[in-house]
Amino acid sequence: MRWAFVIAILALTPTCIVLGQEQSTSRDQRSSVEQAIKQLDNERIRAQIGADAVALHRIYADDFIGVGPSGTVRTKAQVISDFTSGDLKFQSIVTDEVQVRVYENTAVETGLSTMSGQDKGKAVPRDTRFTRVWVKQEGRWRLVANHYSSRITQH
Numbered sequence: 001m002r003w004a005f006v007i008a009i010l011a012l013t014p015t016c017i018v019l020g021q022e023q024s025t026s027r028d029q030r031s032s033v034e035q036a037i038k039q040l041d042n043e044r045i046r047a048q049i050g051a052d053a054v055a056l057h058r059i060y061a062d063d064f065i066g067v068g069p070s071g072t073v074r075t076k077a078q079v080i081s082d083f084t085s086g087d088l089k090f091q092s093i094v095t096d097e098v099q100v101r102v103y104e105n106t107a108v109e110t111g112l113s114t115m116s117g118q119d120k121g122k123a124v125p126r127d128t129r130f131t132r133v134w135v136k137q138e139g140r141w142r143l144v145a146n147h148y149s150s151r152i153t154q155h
Contacts, residue, residue, distance in 0.1 A: 033141075034100040037107050037134055040141055045093045051083040061135065061142035069125040069150040082119075090117035090124070105136040113148065127151040 040059060047055035057080060064076040074082065082088035098111035109132040117124045125148070133145040 030102045033102045033107055036141060037100045037109055038098060040134070040143075041095070041098075041109060041132070044143065045095070048083060048088075048093065049090050051086070051089070053080050053084050056080050056083060058140075059143055061137060061144040064142075064144055064146070066146040067148070068119070069128055069148045072119075087120050088117070090115060092116045095130075107134040107141065108132070109134065112151065125150045 043055060044059045046052070047059065057076075060076040060079060062076060064079070066074045066079060068074070079088075092115070094114045096112045096114070098109065101108045101110075109130075111130060113128045113130050115124050115126060115128065127150070128148040129151050130149075131145075131147045132143060134141045135144045136142075
């Protein structure tokens with residue numbers, strides 16, 4: 001009986017090691033994607049502040065849809081046009097409490113944003129909460145959706 005138990009343990013050991021390695025690899029890949037998304041989002045912020053149409057075109061997916069705090073909807077073409085024309089201008093964008101959840105070729109990024117800027121001459125909401133959806137297309141992560149909601153400070 002004791003030998004049967006030892007043989008069963010020895011037979012299962014390679015399986016457990018492989019499963020542990022797969023989980024570790026999966027965790028490492030997830031961490032790598034999280035870092036890539038955070039870096040890409042920082043590039044997006046710099047591109048928005050600098051009205052860099054080339055970078056914005058690379059980062060935003062062709063079918064991008066963005067929803068602002070007032071409910072304004074913008075496509076990729078509208079976003080790029082608004083930044084390059086100066087209609088939408090940011091002096092600063094700071095993110096905080098950023099979390100990235102990865103689902104194979106999709107990543108959902110959430111967090112807080114503190115922004116200073118103007119949208120067609122009106123101040124943009126300063127304190128917002130955001131959700132961004134990134135999809136890996138043709139080997140590159142692209143922003144497909146973005147939604148901002150105004151944060152209301154409670155006292």
